[in-house]
Amino acid sequence: MKKILVTRVGLQLLEKQRLTLMDRLKFVQSQKGEAAEVGGDGWHDNFAFEDLVRQENMLNRQILDATQLVKNAEVVPNTPPDTKTLQVGHVITLYIEDDDETKEVIVSGFGESNLHITPQVIDYNAPLIYPFFGHEEGYEADIRLGSVEKHVVLETIRQRRD
Numbered sequence: 001m002k003k004i005l006v007t008r009v010g011l012q013l014l015e016k017q018r019l020t021l022m023d024r025l026k027f028v029q030s031q032k033g034e035a036a037e038v039g040g041d042g043w044h045d046n047f048a049f050e051d052l053v054r055q056e057n058m059l060n061r062q063i064l065d066a067t068q069l070v071k072n073a074e075v076v077p078n079t080p081p082d083t084k085t086l087q088v089g090h091v092i093t094l095y096i097e098d099d100d101e102t103k104e105v106i107v108s109g110f111g112e113s114n115l116h117i118t119p120q121v122i123d124y125n126a127p128l129i130y131p132f133f134g135h136e137e138g139y140e141a142d143i144r145l146g147s148v149e150k151h152v153v154l155e156t157i158r159q160r161r162d
Helices: 008-038 047-071
Strands: 004-006 073-075 091-096 101-108 120-123 140-145 148-158
Touching (some): 008 047, 047 073
Parallel strands (some): 004 073
Antiparallel strands (some): 140 148
């Protein structure tokens, strides 16, 4: 698995998610014994027990995935040192030529998106952002957004003003 870029806050979010999954796993495991006893024929033909086993397997996989993400996280600064090339923490303006629309977004680390604020905070690896990552102002790309391909220009890169 390749490195993922996160801020300190993003790393804390990944750790919190992993711990939450571990707590859920402990709860599911604690319920298995009760389901085996109460559910009729122990573990055989016992839907509640079988469902808990499925949940346990799913949570184990999710914990493994979350652990890999934490292990492969590279912490980057909230504010990059310059605005020469697009990095996590920059505020950018994109011009979507096909729609004659300008969109301002804040580029975030992995798992740190927030689409419910203005400007939207979007992960660096999102389809709209990733083609521009590491490039300078003026860079152009054809990007598939959903089922439609759009021609997009990276107009400006600037520092965040928090």
